[in-house]
Each structure stands twice: as structure tokens, then as C-alpha cells.
Amino acid sequence: MTTRVMGPYIGGKHETASPREVRSPYDDALVGTVGLGDERLLEAAIAGAAAAFKAWSRSPTHERALVLERLALAIEAEQTELSQLITRESGKPIRYSKAEVARAISTFRLGAAEARLLGGEVLPSDQLPGAEGRLTLYRRVPRGPVAGISPFNFPLNLVAHKLAPALAIGAPLVLKPAPQAPLTAHRLAELVTAAGAPPHAFDVVHAEPNVAERLATDPRLPVLSFTGSDTVGFHLESVARRKRVTLELGGNAPCLIDETVDLEALLPRIVDAAFGNAGQVCIKAQRLYVVKSRFDAFVERFVALTRELAVGDPMDPQTVVGPMIEGRHVTRVQEWIAEAERGGATRLLGGDARGNVLWPIVLTGTKPEQRVCKDEIFGPVTLVEPVEDFDAGLRACNASRFGIQAAVFTRDLGRALTAYRELDYPGVLVNDAPSFRVDNVPYGGTRDSGQGREGVRFAIEDFTETKLLSLKDL
16 A cells, blocks of 8 residues: 655645654554644634635535535445555554444434434424514524544544534534544545535644644634543633533443343453453443452453454454554553552553553452543553442442443343443443444543533534524514
């Protein structure tokens, strides 16, 4: 596969900018070159988005829906190449890159459907005497151009979750892609133009943080949609005055396994959720709580299945655990593991490292105050701890500053409903891993995991506002 040279994509074309190499986190092979946008180029993108907003937001429904439908077909036509590009620049194992491309196709098709459904409601206004004789209705209209910042771990589909709703409502999107994996977003921008979107409907500017912060502060972009770390996300929210800010941040998702389940049926799914893509997923299974009566049996099989995982080359279709995105994160994870072990934790498996590849690690005997418990490890590490009973397990799941999705495995319907009521998470999954997500459902966090929701229809609600019409008889 040839390397790509891509400048900032502004107004339907690549601009010339200072080149930066993009290299594979697995073997340091050159993947491509991306232009680094400066203040001038970012201003061109923001100004272009602001100028394009009125016409694009008032374009006919069928035009916006057709762009999304064509875009889905274009991605489908080159899904092999896009999967390989995702793997080469992000290190994501090819099996997961293929799944990501398939999901992105679905996300854009959902966007086309939502574009055709976007409307409002007729309301009765005659609630009090004297208010009769009026037609009152509202519709949803875009707030304005959208600023987007996306992460490396889903360089296509997490961009799609900003772009599909933006295209559906006719809101231009200015995106800063992840610095480690920017090429996929640039290729997507080319496909958007080819699908018939007007210039500045989707501009992509790879920029340094001090330059890109303007996406949060510029008033011409009244919506900020950020996906990434809680530290950066909350900083941007603090400087994004008078904006609608949606934050999709980190997590340390729990799983609770009770005594009623068939362990062999659920273990492969939990193992994949714990270590797939080297655990670089914000809803990976990080904390596993097992009722005492099943704990020993669970741990034995969990460790055995984890030991069998294919580790290494992300282009190998069998690989589950590829490289971490950067060497500094390998070092960080090893430091957290050492801290936990000094505090009494036991390592049941793993920890070898070769380059950016870190073999899966299973810990037990951890303490809630340790970083492996209280923070997002974002690596191939999972904790397994016993709990006295189901209720104690629910309390352990809730002992977190994060909240996106939690999983409960039980055959007891009453317990499933109790978990839905008691778990302080926007998403509760019963008999499936916390990493499960389909692209039409509401997805997002509370507490230190952020605010707002993705899922195309739900993101549209954040990107739009209601506009009222009251028409009185004369």
C-alpha cells in the first residue's frame, strides 16, 4: 500500500503546509505525510465554515440525504483500503479495523435516514383563555458550524459520529483529527467532497494543541464536539464560553458476574472486551467483579483464555492485542502496574513488552485508591476481584468517578432490572460486555466521562435547537 501525502483539507482541496510524518506504532514504518495547519489555515477553515453555513443549512433535505447515501457507498467501495489505513496508522488489529469501517458505513446511512426525518411538532397553544386561534409549531434547526476533535482509537467511526449528524442538518464541520492517526479523516474528507457536499461542509486541519484550541474559543463555531481524555476535554469546556459542548471522555467500565450464568458462554466476550485493540477503548472491560462462589472458576478460565490471545502484528487477521499507540503509554501502564503491586496486588498474568506491544495483564487484590482502579488505564490490563454477593457487586461497579457503560451477567430477570435501576451509568448492558455499541443508540457519559450523547439522532439534538412559530388568525 502506497503512502499518502495530505495537507489540511479546506474548502474541498488539500492545502500546502509543513509536513509531518505519520508512522506505524507497531513497526515505525512510514504510513504517510500530513500537513500541519497553522493559525492562517485554521482561520480559513473557520471562516469558510461560517460563510457556508446559511446556504448549506437551508439546502433541501434530499440533497443532504443523498450526500450521506453516496458517502456510505463510497466507503463501502474502498473498505479494504480504509481498513488497512486505519491499522497502519493507529495499530488497531485489522479485524477491528474492518468492523470499524462497517460501522461507519452504518453511521452514515443512519445519518441519511435522520436527515429525511428531521422535523418538529405541532403544539396546542390554547392552554389559557385568550390564547385561542393560533397555530403553534416548532422545528429543529442547526445551531451553527460545529467544531470537532477526535481521537486515534476510532479514526473513522468516531469522526463519523460527528460528521453524519452535521451533514444531516447542514452544519459545516471543522475537525481536528488525532495527531497519531490523522490520515483516515483526511481521506474521508476527500470522499465527502466526491459525494457532492459543498466546499467547507467538512474541513480537516491537523494542528498543534495551542493552535487547535481556537476551535473551542471561536464564537463562529457555536458547537464543540470533543472525544478524548477527561483532562483535555474539561479544559476545553472551561474556555468554550457560550457554546454547546459535548464531551465523550474516558471510563473504567465494570462487569458484574453472578452465580447463575454459564461461564463458558460469556468468557470469550469478556476477554475480547478486556484486551481487544490493546484495551485502547473507553468502554473496555477494566474492572471485573465476580461473586465469591464462582470467583476461582472464573479466574482460572479467564487467565487461560487471555493467555491464548494472539498478540503482535496488527495486520495479522488473528491478532487481538496489537501495539499501544505510543511508547510513553507502555511506560505509563507499567508504572501503574508496579504501583498496584507495591500496594499488595497480585499479577496473575502478563506484562512482557516488546516495542509498543504490551502483553495482556490480569491483576487481583487491587485497592480502590490505586490508579489501575480509579482511573482509565486505556491499555491491556484488567482487574478481577471477588464480591460477597450481587448487591455488593453493584456497589463496587458504582465506586467510580467515571460513568459510560456497565455490564451485568445474570439469568435472574429481577437482578437485571435491579441493575438497570441501581447502576449509575447511562448504559447498562445485561449479558453482554460493556464494549458493545451500535450506532443508532444513545451513547455518552456522566460525571468524569463527559456530557451529551452520540448516536446519530441524539447528536443531532445537541447540534440543533428548537425554533418556534406561532401563527395567529387575523
